[in-house]
Amino acid sequence: MTPDYRGECMCGAVQFSFTGQPRFVADCTCASCRKAHGASAVGWVGVQNPQFSLDAGDEVLAWYQSSPASRRGFCRSCGTRLLFQSQKWPGETHMALACMTEPHDLVSTKVSFLEELPEWVGVVAKG
Numbered sequence: 067m068t069p070d071y072r073g074e075c076m077c078g079a080v081q082f083s084f085t086g087q088p089r090f091v092a093d094c095t096c097a098s099c100r101k102a103h104g105a106s107a108v109g110w111v112g113v114q115n116p117q118f119s120l121d122a123g124d125e126v127l128a129w130y131q132s133s134p135a136s137r138r139g140f141c142r143s144c145g146t147r148l149l150f151q152s153q154k155w156p157g158e159t160h161m162a163l164a165c166m167t168e169p170h171d172l173v174s175t176k177v178s179f180l181e182e183l184p185e186w187v188g189v190v191a192k193g
């Protein structure tokens with residue numbers, strides 16, 4: 067099946083894709099995402115694992131256990147944070163929305179963990 071959406075890291079070594087429609091597209095402002103990505107918020111697109119495919123870069127994709135329940139996948143070559151999997155959302159893979167190959171029609175429709183948004187985040191993330 068031809069994938070409907072593709073994504074990759076900054077250096078292009080890690081490439082992934084998914085088919086069908088995502089379960090969600092959301093911006094996360096939780097403390098863990100913010101720190102892991104060095105960003106005020108992180109856009110995510112989430113799919114069921116059977117929809118997801120790692121197409122290249124298995125040898126450079128590394129995983130970091132970011133909490134007892136969760137792990138984050140990143141490219142060892144360029145450092146781009148790409149993937150998230152958690153026992154809190156079993157059977158799902160979440161991909162960094164910023165790394166999806168454009169053009170695409172994925173649009174974030176909600177903000178998760180807005181209650182964790184710190185005071186220092188400025189107007190871009192707050193909207």
Ligand SMILES: [Zn+2]
Nearest residue numbers: 075077141144
């Ligand atoms: Zn890379």
Ligand SMILES: [Zn+2]
Nearest residue numbers: 094095096099
């Ligand atoms: Zn988060």
